[in-house]
Amino acid sequence: xxxxxxxxxxxxxxxxxxxxxxxxxxxxxxxxxxxxxxxxxxxxxxxxxxxxxxxxxxxxxxxxxxxxxxxxxxxxxxxxxxxxxxxxxxxxxxxxxxxxxxxxxxxxxxxxxxxxxxxxxxxxxxx
Numbered sequence: 041x042x043x044x045x046x047x048x049x050x051x052x053x054x055x056x057x058x059x060x061x062x063x064x065x066x067x068x069x070x071x072x073x074x075x076x077x078x079x080x081x082x083x084x085x086x087x088x089x090x091x092x093x094x095x096x097x098x099x100x101x102x103x104x105x106x107x108x109x110x111x112x113x114x115x116x117x118x119x120x121x122x123x124x125x126x127x128x129x130x131x132x133x134x135x136x137x138x139x140x141x142x143x144x145x146x147x148x149x150x151x152x153x154x155x156x157x158x159x160x161x162x163x164x165x166x167x
Contacts, residue, residue, distance in 0.1 A: 042147060042164040046076025050083070052157035064088040071105075071159055078107035078115065085134075085159075087123065098124040103136055103148075116141035119148065130154045137166065 050073035058066045069085045083105020089096055103119035121136030132152040139145055150161020 042167055045146065045163045045165055046078075047162050048075035048078075048081065048148070048150065048160065049073045050081065050159040052152075052159070060088050062088070063091070065091050065094060073159075075107065075163065077163075079110050080108040082106055082108075083117065096125075097127070098122060101134060101136065103138060121148075134159075134161070 050071035053070045053072050055070070056068045058068075060066050066086070066088045070083075071085065072080070072082045075081045083103055086102045086104070087099055089099055093099075099122065101121055101123045103117065103121075105117050107115040107117065109115060117138050117140050119136040119138035121134060123132045123134045125132050131154060134148070134150050134152065136148045137145065138148055145166040147164045147166055148161055149164065150159055152159045
């Protein structure tokens, strides 16, 4: 079983929409906040969906971000995972595996509340 390493709480700061080479609707959702053991965290969630699938209830997602540690160093993070919208809820559940610039790997499980615009969850070790 994976050990819980901490928690994160991020606030939505903006979204940019576009189109990729495949003609899909893309979105880049920016977040900032804090995470246990990481201090200040800034990052972006990326996803792409065919226009005809705009009301999909799940798909893939990627993360790119940085943590600004208390000792003044900066840690980079890249993640890949999935999002799922539970029926009749205004939320997205996200599970990602994240590679850190230190070589460490972690799993993040969280939920975006589309009413409060908060992304909160837990960080786990990867066995």
